[in-house]
Amino acid sequence: MTKKVWFQVAIGILLTLLIVKYVIEIHDIFNPIIIIIKTIFIPLLLGGVLYYISEPLQRFMEKKGAPRWASILTIVLLLAGIVTGILLMIGNPISHQVNNLVKNAPNISDKIMDTADIILENKDKLPPQVETFVDTVSNSIQDIAMTGSKYIVSIVSGTVSATFTLILVPFFFIYMLKDHEKFAPNIYKLFSGERRTWVKETLSDIDDVLRNYVQGQVLISLILAAMMFIGYLIIDLEYALLLSIFAFFMNMIPFIGPWISLAPAVVIALIQDPILVVWVGVITLVAQQLESNLITPNIMGKTLDVHPLTVITIVLAAGNIGGFIAIIIAIPTYAVIKAIVKNIYEERKKIKEAATKSV
Numbered sequence: 001m002t003k004k005v006w007f008q009v010a011i012g013i014l015l016t017l018l019i020v021k022y023v024i025e026i027h028d029i030f031n032p033i034i035i036i037i038k039t040i041f042i043p044l045l046l047g048g049v050l051y052y053i054s055e056p057l058q059r060f061m062e063k064k065g066a067p068r069w070a071s072i073l074t075i076v077l078l079l080a081g082i083v084t085g086i087l088l089m090i091g092n093p094i095s096h097q098v099n100n101l102v103k104n105a106p107n108i109s110d111k112i113m114d115t116a117d118i119i120l121e122n123k124d125k126l127p128p129q130v131e132t133f134v135d136t137v138s139n140s141i142q143d144i145a146m147t148g149s150k151y152i153v154s155i156v157s158g159t160v161s162a163t164f165t166l167i168l169v170p171f172f173f174i175y176m177l178k179d180h181e182k183f184a185p186n187i188y189k190l191f192s193g194e195r196r197t198w199v200k201e202t203l204s205d206i207d208d209v210l211r212n213y214v215q216g217q218v219l220i221s222l223i224l225a226a227m228m229f230i231g232y233l234i235i236d237l238e239y240a241l242l243l244s245i246f247a248f249f250m251n252m253i254p255f256i257g258p259w260i261s262l263a264p265a266v267v268i269a270l271i272q273d274p275i276l277v278v279w280v281g282v283i284t285l286v287a288q289q290l291e292s293n294l295i296t297p298n299i300m301g302k303t304l305d306v307h308p309l310t311v312i313t314i315v316l317a318a319g320n321i322g323g324f325i326a327i328i329i330a331i332p333t334y335a336v337i338k339a340i341v342k343n344i345y346e347e348r349k350k351i352k353e354a355a356t357k358s359v
Contacts, residue, residue, distance in 0.1 A: 039165075040168070040172075041325075042165050042325070043165055043166070043168035043169045043171075043172050044172050045325075045328075045329070046166070046169045046172075046173075047168075047169050047170075047171075047172030047173040047175075047176055048172075048176065048210075048214075049214055049218070050079070050169070050173045051173055051176040051177060051180065052210060052211050052214040052215055053214065053215060053218060054075045054079065054177070055177075055180075055211065056215070057071075057074075057075060057078075058071045058072070058075060058177060061074060068178065071177070072174060072177045072178060075177065076170075076174065093241050100238075100239070184200065184203045184204070184207070187199065187203060188200045188203065198343065198347050201343065202339070202340060202343045205339045205342075205343060206336050206339055206340070209332070209335045209336055209339050210332060210335075210336065213331070213332050213335060214332075217251075217252055218252075220251065220291060220295055221248050221249070221251035221252050221257070222248065223291075223295055224247065224248075224251045224257075224258060224287050224291055224295070225244045225245070225247045225248035225251060226244075227283075227286075227287045227290070228243070228244050228247045228261070228265075228283060228284070228287055229241065229243075229244035231279075231283035231286075231287070232244065232265070232280075232283070235276055235279045235280070235283070237265070237268065237269060237272065237276060237279075237280065238268055238272050239268055243261070243264060243265050243268065246261055246264060247261035247265075251291075252328060253315060253327055253328065253331075256311070256312060256315050258284055258287055258288045258291065259284070259288070261284075262280065262281070262284045265280045265284070266280055266281070310334075311331060314330045314331060314334050315327050315330055315331070317330075318330035
């Protein structure tokens with residue numbers, strides 16, 4: 001029985017749960033390790049994203065005979081030039097829109113509360129189910145409006161801490177560009193024989209999954225953000241640039257991202273002119289349909305090969321467990337685990353076939 005797959009899987013799950021249980025119970029011992037992980041996780045994540053974005057250029061340059069130091073220097077200078085150029089082009093519009101948003105924040109808050117009051121005054125005319133829903137939504141809107149200053153303070157303090165965190169990003173990024181070929185060999189050299197071959201192939205598959213996901217998702221997010229920006233400009237929506245930048249980061253979340261970016265756009269449209277809410281919905285719907293049926297299939301292909309319902313379930317579970325960062329990394333983590341499980345299954349299949357042939 002101990003050789004059965006279900007028994008081994010059950011034992012593995014049981015041991016994992018026990019480890020998690022005891023780690024939680026003696027968490028004070030692991031606090032220094034947890035603090036270190038939290039400190040380096042975001043810079044490591046951002047450095048990894050930048051690495052996978054720039055890795056094709058590095059590979060191209062080195063195939064043409066450029067030394068490693070030259071490719072790294074070129075990539076760093078190119079990224080610095082791109083960031084500088086973007087800031088020069090959109091820095092003033094962003095600053096202007098942010099200033100306007102901060103200046104109009106009290107007015108926006110008042111309008112949100114006035115809208116909530118109007119809805120509450122007329123809720124008796126609605127069906128009971130809708131009335132209950134309106135009560136919940138209206139209370140939430142009032143809470144957000146009344147506590148807006150607290151969120152602003154949190155954003156400011158978070159920005160300060162994020163600035164220190166971002167200082168570490170270039171170090172991780174440059175070291176990844178410099179030594180990325182050494183990572184996999186340092187792991188699979190610990191094994192021998194067929195197991196080394198399997199570990200090597202599995203690490204290669206994981207690298208391919210992460211590379212294709214990051215490169216594809218960044219490109220898709222950029223295209224969707226550009227589409228939304230053009231649409232917002234056409235309907236003359238205020239804060240179009242800020243909303244599009246927000247959409248770019250939200251679109252990093254497959255399938256759900258464009259709908260998350262819809263919320264602030266709807267609020268701005270409702271305050272500016274209620275009829276614009278319809279047009280914002282149309283723009284988001286068109287962008288979502290183009291992304292699902294045209295952009296993603298041609299850019300991502302079968303990289304994820306995950307059903308949309310599975311994606312939604314994973315994202316919602318990740319959000320409840322670890323917040324926004326967990327949402328961002330949930331899908332690639334699932335894709336990596338899926339690649340590992342697939343390789344384990346194929347390896348066991350090969351072993352069974354070899355055993356059958358020998359008999």
